Amino acid sequence: MPYSVSPQPDPCSDNPLIELRGISMQFGRNRVLNNIDFTLYPGEAVAIIGPSGTGKSTILRIIAGLLAPSAGEIYVRGERRLGLIEDGPDRLGVGMVFQQAALFDSLTVSENVGFLLYQHSRLSNRAIRERVQEALAMVGLPDVGDLYPAELSGGMRKRVSFARAVMSNPDDLSERPSLLLYDEPTAGLDPIASTVIEDLIRDIHQGRGCSSYLIVTHQESTIRRTADRVVFMHQGQIQWTGPVDEIDHTDNPFIRQFFSAQVQGPIHVAG
Numbered sequence: 001m002p003y004s005v006s007p008q009p010d011p012c013s014d015n016p017l018i019e020l021r022g023i024s025m026q027f028g029r030n031r032v033l034n035n036i037d038f039t040l041y042p043g044e045a046v047a048i049i050g051p052s053g054t055g056k057s058t059i060l061r062i063i064a065g066l067l068a069p070s071a072g073e074i075y076v077r078g079e080r081r082l083g084l085i086e087d088g089p090d091r092l093g094v095g096m097v098f099q100q101a102a103l104f105d106s107l108t109v110s111e112n113v114g115f116l117l118y119q120h121s122r123l124s125n126r127a128i129r130e131r132v133q134e135a136l137a138m139v140g141l142p143d144v145g146d147l148y149p150a151e152l153s154g155g156m157r158k159r160v161s162f163a164r165a166v167m168s169n170p171d172d173l174s175e176r177p178s179l180l181l182y183d184e185p186t187a188g189l190d191p192i193a194s195t196v197i198e199d200l201i202r203d204i205h206q207g208r209g210c211s212s213y214l215i216v217t218h219q220e221s222t223i224r225r226t227a228d229r230v231v232f233m234h235q236g237q238i239q240w241t242g243p244v245d246e247i248d249h250t251d252n253p254f255i256r257q258f259f260s261a262q263v264q265g266p267i268h269v270a271g
């Protein structure tokens, strides 16, 4: 039994929510993460940025408990995590929004948003429908519950996936997400649709006490508008971390090259 079940932790404590110590990840001969140390505190909004293929999504999946690292230790609220999320109750409630909205095409929007509650909660269908309706209203889509994902725009599908990510099981309040993970939530959206999503990320965060989020993004507007702190990754290592305002002032060569989009510099583009 890899997990021990502990009393419900204080979501606003000053103690780290997540700590990665010496995390490495290897796929075959491809070493994707190389001895990463990283700490996330309750209430933090952190963007993980860096060139393609540098391990950003991999780190997100490891934090989510969807992928086991090849080496290193993960602590969730100070307690070592020894398995994957599916192995037992975790001290961390995680909601995840993927780059593709990952909705089920054959289910209506409401059925998608309420999917976990329909599967796992003891709520009546009517109570679930009410919660789904609240979540859809929160993302500004109160009237789309009976539509199918194919009938929505890309930006609307993203918003529906946000509504699904913040749904929690009232039978077990410890399942309420204390960490939201966003993997390129604004990729492929036009600038205005991106702004809607960025505002939504901030709004969801502000309405959720001490919950934290991590966001992987390539979009500069998303970095600047959603993050308080930035972590820059390159070739499986964290090369720089600092407050978002610092990206305009630091002389770190990775940050300078990345934000000026220059070809010359320490970041080598494959191909």
Ligand SMILES: Nc1ncnc2c1ncn2[C@@H]1O[C@H](COP(=O)(O)OP(=O)(O)OP(=O)(O)O)[C@@H](O)[C@H]1O
Binding pocket: 027, 030, 032, 050, 051, 052, 053, 054, 055, 056, 057, 058, 059
């Ligand atoms: N399940 C897997 N099996 C094998 N290789 C993988 C797997 N997942 C990721 N990789 C490899 O790990 C490397 C890092 O991938 P990852 O998706 O974490 O990068 P990223 O920084 O998020 O990239 P991007 O910005 O392009 O999304 C890539 O070389 C990728 O091919």
